[in-house]
Amino acid sequence: MSTTTQTEPSLLARASNVKWSNYVVYIGFVLVFVFFAITQTQYFLNPTNLTNIVIQAAPITIMAIGMVFVLSTGEIDLSIGSTVALSALTAAVVLQSTDVWWIAAAAGLAVGAIVGLVNGIFITWVRLPSFLVTLATMGLVAGLARQLTDLQSVPVTDKAFVWIFGGGNLLGLPIMVWWTIAAVLVGWHLLRQRRYGAHVLAVGNSAAASRVSGIKVNRVRLMVFVGSAMTAAVAGLLYAGRLQGARYTLGETDLMTVIAAAIVGGTSLFGGKGTVIGALIGSLLMSMINNGLILSGLNVSQQMIVRGAIILIAVSFSLRGKKNS
Amino acid sequence: MPSETVLPDRTDSGTPAETPLRLVGIHKSFGGVVAIKNFDLDVKAGEIVALVGDNGAGKSTLIKIISGLYQPTEGEIWLNGQEANFRDASDARAKGVEVVYQDLALVVDQPVYMNMFLGRELTTGPLKILDRKRMATETQQLVDALDVRIPSAKATLSDLSGGQRQGVAICRATHWASSLVLLDEPTAALGVAETAKVEELILKLKARGAAILIVSHNMDQVFRIADRVSVLRRGTQVATRSLADTTHNELVAMITGLAS
Ligand SMILES: Nc1ncnc2c1ncn2[C@@H]1O[C@H](COP(=O)(O)OP(=O)(O)OP(=O)(O)O)[C@@H](O)[C@H]1O
Numbered sequence A: 001m002s003t004t005t006q007t008e009p010s011l012l013a014r015a016s017n018v019k020w021s022n023y024v025v026y027i028g029f030v031l032v033f034v035f036f037a038i039t040q041t042q043y044f045l046n047p048t049n050l051t052n053i054v055i056q057a058a059p060i061t062i063m064a065i066g067m068v069f070v071l072s073t074g075e076i077d078l079s080i081g082s083t084v085a086l087s088a089l090t091a092a093v094v095l096q097s098t099d100v101w102w103i104a105a106a107a108g109l110a111v112g113a114i115v116g117l118v119n120g121i122f123i124t125w126v127r128l129p130s131f132l133v134t135l136a137t138m139g140l141v142a143g144l145a146r147q148l149t150d151l152q153s154v155p156v157t158d159k160a161f162v163w164i165f166g167g168g169n170l171l172g173l174p175i176m177v178w179w180t181i182a183a184v185l186v187g188w189h190l191l192r193q194r195r196y197g198a199h200v201l202a203v204g205n206s207a208a209a210s211r212v213s214g215i216k217v218n219r220v221r222l223m224v225f226v227g228s229a230m231t232a233a234v235a236g237l238l239y240a241g242r243l244q245g246a247r248y249t250l251g252e253t254d255l256m257t258v259i260a261a262a263i264v265g266g267t268s269l270f271g272g273k274g275t276v277i278g279a280l281i282g283s284l285l286m287s288m289i290n291n292g293l294i295l296s297g298l299n300v301s302q303q304m305i306v307r308g309a310i311i312l313i314a315v316s317f318s319l320r321g322k323k324n325s
Numbered sequence B: 001m002p003s004e005t006v007l008p009d010r011t012d013s014g015t016p017a018e019t020p021l022r023l024v025g026i027h028k029s030f031g032g033v034v035a036i037k038n039f040d041l042d043v044k045a046g047e048i049v050a051l052v053g054d055n056g057a058g059k060s061t062l063i064k065i066i067s068g069l070y071q072p073t074e075g076e077i078w079l080n081g082q083e084a085n086f087r088d089a090s091d092a093r094a095k096g097v098e099v100v101y102q103d104l105a106l107v108v109d110q111p112v113y114m115n116m117f118l119g120r121e122l123t124t125g126p127l128k129i130l131d132r133k134r135m136a137t138e139t140q141q142l143v144d145a146l147d148v149r150i151p152s153a154k155a156t157l158s159d160l161s162g163g164q165r166q167g168v169a170i171c172r173a174t175h176w177a178s179s180l181v182l183l184d185e186p187t188a189a190l191g192v193a194e195t196a197k198v199e200e201l202i203l204k205l206k207a208r209g210a211a212i213l214i215v216s217h218n219m220d221q222v223f224r225i226a227d228r229v230s231v232l233r234r235g236t237q238v239a240t241r242s243l244a245d246t247t248h249n250e251l252v253a254m255i256t257g258l259a260s
């Protein structure tokens, strides 16, 4: 074994070397949980309520996992919120005319694939910054969603669709929990166990180093945007199934929550570092805060204020540590 | 001043197998800017050739051409007797050409073993899952064999010093190079002790029979480790000399173009 010529660092030195910022999300999660458990004991700890937290979080969790890949390459995707609405509305409209759940779902997913490809192509081929491209497609897609049904909501009544993307129950667990588990497993596998994930992180760290190492940088970038838009499309289907209808406002306010969940979870806003499990915990944390604030009887505007403040605190904790390390 | 390299006979079907690198009439221009004109060089197995010249002379450009990042405007690259046409860096890597860059082509947030296998990660099973264990073990063996002192193959690169990082980069080149290693100012950012360590590594590479082309601004270093030196001045190859046949002053004169 080759070791450093210096002596091993003492236990104390090693303890202070631990990157606490990596654990901020878990500590925060426990603190918030304990806080609401004490202040709202009666309702908060109710198993139905706890399951609800996971169910409510499902679309955010899935999109946050897509966002982890985008942020890990050092890019950002602002268009996910609008993609949610367009995917949900497209699926609902197709469902109305075909009455076949999987054709509707495929149509919704196709919307995601197209938006992702458009983002990816403008970012890799035209070489525009992802911030600008996705800002533009955010508006463009939102416009399409409004245009599609002329601002009208579309009901979703198909039983199979509503079961699969909303209220279903499988082996005693709500279908939303299964969606969450599936997304986490797929995301974790791709990021941690595949060469693709290693390349995503490498590109975010140094695109130049990746290029000279033979990594197809542009293909990796394109793929993360397709993946991110696809997670938004899935989230759109889940909203349509759970709310049994689609509306152009779906996903409107999700962008901030998704980015916050990913960053609080330990994914770097500057690329190179990403964690799928962290995004899950981050998303559950956001959902828990939401839930607790409602139980505390705050009105919608007060909730927004408190949530914004909490996100600010949480994000500054995780980002400060990152820069120092 | 004409180059002392003997031009290869173009009717010859191939160069001798012991010539890992042969450059013939390499010319490169970027739009109107001529970066390299008519460059010829042979590098033999177990030989270290230094490439020297002032800032902007075209040294890095030449390294990038040999490593497939740039395509020469004119000229031929021969590797082990075969003409090579690289479309990109992965082509050159597939032919066993490895490069150690001035600005460290490594990813700092990843462990040492991931850097060692960057772009060529090992996988296992039908699902092609990353074989982190085997990558870490092989990295550790290589690092031990070359005596590069790092805490562990699993250490994150950002926790290593500049010299340790360059050590990792050279290990990587050693691991993958089948015959040719290009080094572009590998010690530019290093202190005295770390430079010595890296030079030691380069000499080990040479002992293993690699052909080595190294760019350096440090004349003492050139005299310490190189067998021959080729001088570039504003894209023109001024001379190629055996170090035994030249002096420090002559070299400086050739680089600057001023008589000493
Ligand atoms: N991609 C490019 N596009 C246009 N011009 C370039 C490009 N790369 C290099 N050059 C030009 O080619 C010339 C040689 O540059 P090069 O980087 O090879 O120099 P160098 O010898 O490595 O210098 P240094 O010692 O400073 O590293 C310079 O005039 C540079 O401006």
Ligand SMILES: [Mg+2]
Pocket: B059, B060, B061, B102, B184
């Ligand atoms: Mg250079």
